[in-house]
Amino acid sequence: MTEYELIKGCIRRDPACQRLLFEQFAGKMMTVCLRYARDTMEAEDMMQEGFIRVFNYIEQFKFEGSFEGWVRRIVVNSALKHLQKKRLSFKEVDDNSQQSPRLDPYAYSNLGEEELMKLIHQLPDGYRTIFNLNIIEGYSHEEIAKMLDIQPSTSRSQLVKARKMLQTQILNLQKIAV
Amino acid sequence: MTDNMFDDFVRDKLRDHQSPVPQGLWEKIERKKDKEPKGGFLLPKQNLWATLLFVLTGLGLAYLVFQDNSLPAGTTGQQQTAAATNSSAPANDRATIQQNTGNNTGAFNTGSPLANGQQNNQPAGTDQHKQTGLNTIDKTTDQHNLSVNASTPASYPNTTVAGAGKNGKNRAARNDNNPASANNGLQPGSTIVAANRSHKTANKAGSPKDNFSNDPTADGIAPGTLPLNTGGSALLRGATAYAFRNFNPAANDRFDLSKIRLFGIDCPTTGVIRRNDWYLEVFGSPDVTMKSVKAANNTAYIQKKDSTETQQGGFTAGFRLSKSIGENLLVKTGVQYSQINERFDLRTENERRIITVITIRTVITAGGADSTVRDTSTVEQIGYRVQRTYNRYRSLDIPLLLSYEFGNEKLKFALNGGVILNLYSWYNGQTINDSLNVVSMNSKSTPVYKQNIGLGIYAGFSMIKPVSDKFDIFLEPYFRYNLSNMTTGSSYSQKFNAAGLSLGIRYKLKGQRRSIK
Numbered sequence A: 001m002t003e004y005e006l007i008k009g010c011i012r013r014d015p016a017c018q019r020l021l022f023e024q025f026a027g028k029m030m031t032v033c034l035r036y037a038r039d040t041m042e043a044e045d046m047m048q049e050g051f052i053r054v055f056n057y058i059e060q061f062k063f064e065g066s067f068e069g070w071v072r073r074i075v076v077n078s079a080l081k082h083l084q085k086k087r088l089s090f091k092e093v094d095d096n097s098q099q100s101p102r103l104d105p106y107a108y109s110n111l112g113e114e115e116l117m118k119l120i121h122q123l124p125d126g127y128r129t130i131f132n133l134n135i136i137e138g139y140s141h142e143e144i145a146k147m148l149d150i151q152p153s154t155s156r157s158q159l160v161k162a163r164k165m166l167q168t169q170i171l172n173l174q175k176i177a178v
Numbered sequence B: 001m002t003d004n005m006f007d008d009f010v011r012d013k014l015r016d017h018q019s020p021v022p023q024g025l026w027e028k029i030e031r032k033k034d035k036e037p038k039g040g041f042l043l044p045k046q047n048l049w050a051t052l053l054f055v056l057t058g059l060g061l062a063y064l065v066f067q068d069n070s071l072p073a074g075t076t077g078q079q080q081t082a083a084a085t086n087s088s089a090p091a092n093d094r095a096t097i098q099q100n101t102g103n104n105t106g107a108f109n110t111g112s113p114l115a116n117g118q119q120n121n122q123p124a125g126t127d128q129h130k131q132t133g134l135n136t137i138d139k140t141t142d143q144h145n146l147s148v149n150a151s152t153p154a155s156y157p158n159t160t161v162a163g164a165g166k167n168g169k170n171r172a173a174r175n176d177n178n179p180a181s182a183n184n185g186l187q188p189g190s191t192i193v194a195a196n197r198s199h200k201t202a203n204k205a206g207s208p209k210d211n212f213s214n215d216p217t218a219d220g221i222a223p224g225t226l227p228l229n230t231g232g233s234a235l236l237r238g239a240t241a242y243a244f245r246n247f248n249p250a251a252n253d254r255f256d257l258s259k260i261r262l263f264g265i266d267c268p269t270t271g272v273i274r275r276n277d278w279y280l281e282v283f284g285s286p287d288v289t290m291k292s293v294k295a296a297n298n299t300a301y302i303q304k305k306d307s308t309e310t311q312q313g314g315f316t317a318g319f320r321l322s323k324s325i326g327e328n329l330l331v332k333t334g335v336q337y338s339q340i341n342e343r344f345d346l347r348t349e350n351e352r353r354i355i356t357v358i359t360i361r362t363v364i365t366a367g368g369a370d371s372t373v374r375d376t377s378t379v380e381q382i383g384y385r386v387q388r389t390y391n392r393y394r395s396l397d398i399p400l401l402l403s404y405e406f407g408n409e410k411l412k413f414a415l416n417g418g419v420i421l422n423l424y425s426w427y428n429g430q431t432i433n434d435s436l437n438v439v440s441m442n443s444k445s446t447p448v449y450k451q452n453i454g455l456g457i458y459a460g461f462s463m464i465k466p467v468s469d470k471f472d473i474f475l476e477p478y479f480r481y482n483l484s485n486m487t488t489g490s491s492y493s494q495k496f497n498a499a500g501l502s503l504g505i506r507y508k509l510k511g512q513r514r515s516i517k
Helices: A003-011 A015-036 A040-060 A067-085 A113-121 A125-136 A141-148 A152-177 B003-014 B025-035 B048-066 B299-308
Strands: B146-149 B191-194 B273-295 B309-324 B329-364 B370-407 B412-428 B430-432 B438-440 B455-466 B471-482 B492-515
Touching: A003 A015, A003 A040, A015 A040, A015 A067, A015 A113, A015 A125, A015 B025, A040 A067, A040 B025, A040 B329, A067 A125, A067 A141, A113 A125, A113 A152, A113 B003, A125 A141, A125 A152, A125 B003, A141 A152, A152 B003, B025 B438, B273 B299, B273 B329, B273 B471, B299 B309, B299 B329, B299 B430, B309 B370, B309 B492, B329 B412, B329 B430, B329 B492, B370 B430, B370 B455, B412 B471
Parallel strands: none
Antiparallel strands: B146 B191, B273 B309, B273 B492, B309 B329, B329 B370, B370 B412, B412 B455, B430 B438, B455 B471, B471 B492
């Protein structure tokens, strides 16, 4: 079944097509949700809401652009909505270091996806959200500012802090390994 | 290394990474997506027939209620005494019935009845009253008493004429307390004239042998007048005319009511107060619901169903239009919405959940340096999960009730009974089927319950308290029993019965009372 037929089937609310669509995108969308959520249960809730919205609004897809990108946007928005219900905060974490640590590529080149996920998971809520939206989803700071109702400067500073914290954690891991 | 390289590395690693999906997640999504239909609120979009029927019923009822049956404005009971001119009869022997022209003058005078009429020279004593059809009355002179000249008599709902009948006795007379209640007057321009048998007029030369002549004043009868003894009251229905008060039955004038053949008169019996009220009732009721489930040779299903479904009551709200069909009886119909709430809890055992645990330890070496060690481990938890869903059973119904009302002006009671006709039913939530599988109640492909559950029996007892001229409040405990079961399959049957306490307001839309003495 082609993607076009699959989407058409979902528009007709064919249960088999909906199941197929879920199985096709569930793995990637679960990663998306795990990156935004605090724990697995929260990620599950985000997935549920995201896919329900996908099925409810699928007839609005105009067959222009990537369907996966469309689904991803909906899931990301559902995740953000879920976080905003819990009052996402953009706090500045106390950090006395003057600059970002020097990180060689070999320090992180062997890191696997699961380890990276865990590192991102340890970030504070605001850092984690901005990092995901900017670095992985590709939203600009202006777009992030509109989505989260913050200033673009806040988005930029949060990203810098997030990156710095991640790099510090990777360095610490390297020290332990050594 | 630059930040960009790090960012690119993270993006490349994580953007298309796939994580394991928890088991059972699709089933949860499947249940929830069916539970949340897009759009719609109360009425399913596809049920246009129910909506159309609802709208037509409302329009029809509104037309019946608000059609204008009132008298032309200015209708009042007036006493008019014809001026006795050139008549040998005493002036007070005459009474006048005048007809409203609809000009709001309060005086009825449609001109000479004889100008429009024909004179029919008939032998004396012959009753020449004819009727050519239901809508016309022949312009024939009733030799004895009456000349009737009406163009298109409308229905005469409530008219009698009082006068001295045979043997000098009063005929049925009615004193309508509400003159404006007589309705459906004759067409403007039509008149009714009655003459008294014994009224003797001066026969002038050239005057016809009957009591009337083309000259409206020849016999002293003013146009549109009815020579009756004064001393009583008369109402000629349809003519929307009233006479006077001082009817004198002792006088020789006699008026034979039986000679009047105005078709369409509905003469109510005497001494009866008739009620003609329309009411609009708006009510709401919390309900206690009772579910009945039967499954032949499947007690395990009954037990499972009982353990998973808990009743949480419901409510009914709606409006009814009432019409009195007698002093004590009313018929009621309208539209009502009912909802039954239920909680569905499904407990599944041996549920597994994997949790990631990160342990951070600080290790102090012999040299005094300390380092932080992070241990990542996973823990599998085994337990039970309770899936909770709130079920809703919704229906739109038409009640058809008969009510017997009694009491006094301060407090009334009513016995209500009838049928509830289900227009449409729809459901949200989950239940278990006879195979003990969880199924969605609002599945279109495999519906569990019927969309129309047929008839129900209704019985209630009202206590009605008037709070103003137009408004009453009422309290009505009731019981509703559904005759049919609501399941589509044959392996088990289920139905709901309900008991509730309605609280409502009743508004008198229009009403009138007529009494006949």
